[in-house]
Amino acid sequence: MIRKPAFALAVLLFTGSMAAAQTPPAQPPMTNLLVIPKDTPRPQVVQMMQQIAAALGVQCNYCHVMEGRGGRNDMASDEKRTKKAARGMMMLTRDINSKVSVVVGKPATDITAVACATCHRGVPVPRLLTEMVADAAAAGGPPAGIAKYKELREKFYGGQSYDFSENGLMQVALRSTAANKPDDALAYLQANLEYFPKSSRTYQQMSQVHTAKGDKAAAIKDLEKAVELDPNNAQAKTQLENLKK
Secondary structure, eight states: OOHHHHHHHHHHHHHHHHHHHHSOOOOOOOOOOSSSOTTSOHHHHHHHHHHHHHHHTOOGGGTSEEOOTTSOEETTOOOOHHHHHHHHHHHHHHHHHHHHHHHHTOOGGGSOOOOHHHHOTTOSSOOOHHHHHHHHHHHHHHHHHHHHHHHHHHHHTTSSSSOOSTHHHHHHHHHHHHTTOHHHHHHHHHHHHHHOTTOHHHHHHHHHHHHHTTOHHHHHHHHHHHHHHOTTOHHHHHHHHHHHO
């Protein structure tokens, strides 16, 4: 009768010691939090940082001083410009979200909140595809612009960073047309057909460029192809009828 309580006490002590051994050590609090509330638990802060890194397609060392083994590692340091910019963008995002409800006339529970991924979509600098291609073309003409498009497509296709639908190069072509560079526009549209050979809209836009150049025959041919590819393209049909008149 005496042994049973003693055995139970031994089991209790053993179980307690095992639980204590399995309890992770307390982690130190985060330091130098200027935008995130200072009392935010460490795991929550880490999760927020991971979400930001994923939205920008970067690693922690993009904003923090992390030189790895043998180097300097100072997560709290503010010396990197990118970290200061990140703080500013966090405050800007917070300010935008506080005003969206009023601007769109919806309750706060129904709005779509702005987040890092809203603009960045997996790249550190959220520039549009048209701007990336235009910058390359400024130095090397349409061949360089098309090469940049293919480079970005090879690297980012399947993600959300850039618009690689048929609209992508069509927008670049529109930009060239607005700059009175019809031949450049045609080069981009021809490149678009490499990826979207059945794009009725691409042929329709080529017709507009040929019309601007005064090449009526080529414009008619383009529209005929557009209608052939998409018999339901009512706009192309109307343009073709007007052009043939």
